[in-house]
Amino acid sequence: MKLLSETKTLTAAACNAQMELPLQSLVREIIDAATDHANALGFGYDRLLANGNAWVLSRLCVEMQRFPAVGDTYTLTTWIEATNRHFSTRNFEITDSNGTTLGHSRTVWAGIDIKTRRSVDLTGLQSLVDMSLDRQCPVAPPARLRFASRNPIVTPYTVQVSDIDSNRHLTTARYVELAVNCLSLDDYDRCFPGRFDISFMKECRFGEALDISHSLDGSTLDVAIANSAGETCCDARIILTER
Amino acid sequence: MKLLSETKTLTAAACNAQMELPLQSLVREIIDAATDHANALGFGYDRLLANGNAWVLSRLCVEMQRFPAVGDTYTLTTWIEATNRHFSTRNFEITDSNGTTLGHSRTVWAGIDIKTRRSVDLTGLQSLVDMSLDRQCPVAPPARLRFASRNPIVTPYTVQVSDIDSNRHLTTARYVELAVNCLSLDDYDRCFPGRFDISFMKECRFGEALDISHSLDGSTLDVAIANSAGETCCDARIILTER
Incomplete structure (x- = not known):
């Protein structure tokens, strides 16, 4: 449960002019995978909203050796690196159907009070803190x-x-x-x-x-x-x- | 095989400001479902491209009683209504998780020669012609x-x-x-x-x-x-x- 993987196949209809997955679609899928994993672990948007809080994305980077091409099947794997008072960092690996790495992503999320827009202390979410995984993500932070x-x-x-x-x-x-x-x-x-x-x-x-x-x-x-x-x-x- | 159904759940990340499936996303999903069905039946983009042809969407309509809301599970079902020399018409029903109809879509597709951009005679694709289904789509054509x-x-x-x-x-x-x-x-x-x-x-x-x-x-x-x-x-x- 500390890892979530989602596998997709790139259709022609979802390609850009270069017959590849567009960067903006990859970022959308990264955020969707983060959302799915947080929901599965019980600290998704709904859980935070019940306390008047929300997740906001603060920084993100994506580093790719190659983008999935039309017809390719690829997998996004996500895990939490660490959580402190202000931020929870969540990483991603993108692999092809042979398990070869296509690239990585790092994301930095804050929790905010939706009324005051101020950040909330994430260490109060002990189950989130406990979900950190010691797994390599060999790209520089955002x-x-x-x-x-x-x-x-x-x-x-x-x-x-x-x-x-x-x-x-x-x-x-x-x-x-x-x-x-x-x-x-x-x-x-x-x-x-x-x-x-x-x-x-x-x-x-x-x-x-x-x-x-x-x-x-x-x-x-x-x-x-x-x-x-x-x-x-x-x-x-x-x-x-x-x- | 004359019907293809795809079921999805609307995440918060995929909603518009009204917490519903955006019209543009529904249209994208309609085209994706059409693509998937055509591929499954063996006359998708790849098959046409092998003959130097491509599918182009000519007209589309969507009529909705209600759009899927955040968290809703909904199903797109698609089938071919008819195919003549110039056009193949493909319809869609969108239903909620209880099977209640949320709306319908009708689409009109042409085959074109990718070099001349002229339309090709679709009745040459007998397997496409044979896939017509006599199923109601109770909304006016596009x-x-x-x-x-x-x-x-x-x-x-x-x-x-x-x-x-x-x-x-x-x-x-x-x-x-x-x-x-x-x-x-x-x-x-x-x-x-x-x-x-x-x-x-x-x-x-x-x-x-x-x-x-x-x-x-x-x-x-x-x-x-x-x-x-x-x-x-x-x-x-x-x-x-x-x-």
């Missing part, structure tokens, strides 16, 4: 991105109905899409996102006017999403790997 | 929408990387999102899309500058997506039902 200055290329974006999740915020997979969309189809044909980091600072709501600023320097794409008050909502970085 | 004039409210949109599917066109679920996004969160809190129709005329590609024009007249939202040559790419209509 970077704490804080871009010193705004990136030079700025695209305005207004948050739409289809972007909003059950928390009434811009949904995580959509942040990933907004970052990916700073690339051209040519960039994506030439490279794949070998490493992706994202840090969340502030939630975006329906109708908010955002500035998505980015710079692409060699293989490094930096993206910052800021609101109209000039506050950074999230920072993301994609390191491109040549195909 | 409307042939041809909006006489442009709708008054126009929003520009440029096709992004994350919008592109394995055919290198704007993906169907994203057309649905672009239509849904003509609504406000207040509209969606007050109503749900009781009936949705969409007709595809022309494919949109990466980087294309589109005009999304819409009008909301009472409970009827009309949306037209046109390219910079002024050609209509698709027309969609949502009839809103008060909650």
Whole structure:
């Protein structure tokens, strides 16, 4: 029970233009697997909500040697690395049907009081603390991105109905899409996102006017999403790997 | 084998702001179920591609009494209604865990030659013709929408990387999102899309500058997506039902 594995097959309908699993879909599946595991262990959204709390994703990274291609069967395995007062860290391994590693992900989650939006002490969830597993995850933790200055290329974006999740915020997979969309189809044909980091600072709501600023320097794409008050909502970085 | 059923449970992570299955996700699942059934019957994308052909969705409608809510288990059942030279029609019923009908969908598919983009004669696929099932689908066929004039409210949109599917066109679920996004969160809190129709005329590609024009007249939202040559790419209509 300390490990949860979910196996999927990539259909043509779920592929991107490169006939691979899109990064944003992988991130959605990572969050779904985290949700399923937390529910199975009895500290999912419902359990937290009963106490007026909710899980929020603080940081995430994904590092892939290769993305699943059309027709591939692949498995996501997730486990909890550790839990302290402020954060619970949950890792993932993505393997192909032979058990060969395709990549890893690390996620950092906080519990918050849904009224005050302040963090709650996670060590009160003893069953969560007890679920830590000493298993290797050989990739660097999610970077704490804080871009010193705004990136030079700025695209305005207004948050739409289809972007909003059950928390009434811009949904995580959509942040990933907004970052990916700073690339051209040519960039994506030439490279794949070998490493992706994202840090969340502030939630975006329906109708908010955002500035998505980015710079692409060699293989490094930096993206910052800021609101109209000039506050950074999230920072993301994609390191491109040549195909 | 003339019927395929797929059962799913709606997680909080997959909900919209109203804690329901989003219309665009339902349409994605409808297309996935169609794909799975066609593959199982031996005339999926792969089989057609071997002859240089591909399936394209021409029209779709969805009519729902109620959308699955968070935690609900629901089933999509699909079958082929009929196949003629030009089109194969495939229907869907969506039921809850008690077997109560939540809604229906009708889809109209064409086979095209991927080089010439011309339609191919589907009656050559005898095994497809033989799979027709005489089963009721008590909703009107997808409307042939041809909006006489442009709708008054126009929003520009440029096709992004994350919008592109394995055919290198704007993906169907994203057309649905672009239509849904003509609504406000207040509209969606007050109503749900009781009936949705969409007709595809022309494919949109990466980087294309589109005009999304819409009008909301009472409970009827009309949306037209046109390219910079002024050609209509698709027309969609949502009839809103008060909650």
